[in-house]
Amino acid sequence: MNNPSVCYHLPGLFEFYELYKAFLPLFFEHREYFYDWCKIGSIYGAPADCIWGGGRAGFGENNSGQILELLHKYGISGRLTFSNSLLKNEHLLDKKCNQLCVLFEKSRNVQNGIIVHSEILLDYLKKNYPNFYFVSSTTKVITDFDKFLAELNRKDFDFVVPDFRLNKNFAQLEKLTAGQKRKVEFLCNECCWTGCKERKICYENVSRKNLGENCPDFVCKSPGGNKGYVFSKAKENPSFIGIEDIKNKYVPMGFSNFKIEGRGLGSAMILEFLLYYMTKPEAQLQVRENIYLDSMLDLF
Template sequence: MKARFHLPGIATHFKFNLIFATVLEQYPQYFRDFEIASFYGAFPQSIWNGGRTQEGLCDKKFVKMVLKAFNDRGIPVRFTFTNPALEKKHLSDKFCNMVMSLANNGLNEAIVVSPILEEYIRKTYPDFKLTSSTCKRLDDGERLAQELEKDYSIVVVDYDLNNKFDILEKLPHKEKCEFLVNSNCRPACPNRKQHYYNVGVQQINYANHMRKYPDQPYDPIIFGDGANQNCPFFTRNLFEIRDLSTNIKPADIWDKYLPMGFNQFKIEGRTAWLFNLIETYIYYLAKPEYADIARYTLIDFCHENDVLSVNE
């Protein structure tokens, strides 16, 4: 069984992820036995987006370019449409529906948490495979098992269950389970679900503001939705999270999870600093004995393609 990794940043890390896919194709000997299952994220001003606030602006031309670049490689784009604060009025959003229409080719996917959005996508875009989001906080084995019986292609395991093998070994449909390997959130955080909701509210406010005033900066404090900015765990790097009980070590993926029947893994990092993301990819995806040359090659490709000089 081969590990399948879902990697972050269809827009924020678009150029870098294309470079990574190229390096993986040209130097497969540097990397562990895995495949890119999807690149996930959302395009700027997607009001359905959740989990992390997606800033910026883009047009239809950029959306089409990104979809073509990844889909031509056979790699799905998976949209993080996990905003728990959505209302029915948001379902008709022109930008999100434009994105879904362009991506409606049977290859691409969406992650969902809102029942009303899930129902809308199932009815309007039935060819999309749907993933049940970790934002649902299914943090006990019984509720997770029930979710796995539903009509989802993938169910993201709440990361508080990572490494709890007594629970994991009893789960049905292990092939549908996806694990977030590198969460920077503190284990058993009591504020996590509220934080997801806060992000959803901020995404709605941000999208509405940028459509009306694209030349004016958005200030979350003015809108009163900057509650997550004071979270001390939000920007922790790879080295600060390795000892968390929710962290999954690279060796454990191949030595424990794959033999148990789990093969879906997700790397967090849509809003990560580029060099932290590079180090994370190398840590999880490169063979230890080739880590240095893989890192150098990846950075060299980034330099040649002028990725290091821009704010990714």
């Protein structure tokens, strides 16, 4: 664990520009604050009004040019979250989404990627924007391990994010080849109830909203679902992957890619994720002080 062995894929490419503008200089210029065994593999997201978008709707207002400059400065891969599951052929010519692809495909010093669900969109992107790498989205809700294995074996994808309920299937995960393990990207901090039967319906509701359809909000009926995201609750989830799990279980097994969710949350919560997963406990106060904490700050 002396060399960077863990790649974190962080939320909020368009949503949390100001946070990353403050955090990234700290991470790269004060490595003594952070675990030396981890690095940033990518930052993912999509603009609020992007019809190809999926996962979360209505978040992400920041300027694409500024975002790309920040990514280029630190050599970080940007991932466009184009995981809408309900796209049709007529949606493929959307001007804004294609402009984003043109912009992000021209990365100067690192390859950018696209998180995708729709097979129609994947075929279109492969044909028209071949310089991207592609990530199979967790919005597919693949909970059957054999189907997940088939997804891993597809040459279309450099990474596959399984449903969080496969996180602890260690007997099957351990049997994967080294090449397959390199493609697995675990979703670490999901708060959703493991017994949820409506996860795919929830994602489809987001897809409809991104397409501009007039549809009611999805109402989560899972235990505690009305309280929204609670990190302490997520830590109690049987599928939760914590720091000790990563160091002592997943890395020794040959896994190295871990996704942190949170695009629809506030920047304060994202900072808590960055502190928990990447920052040494003794340096967390320094990171807070550099980002927002000062002696005159009032909470109420």
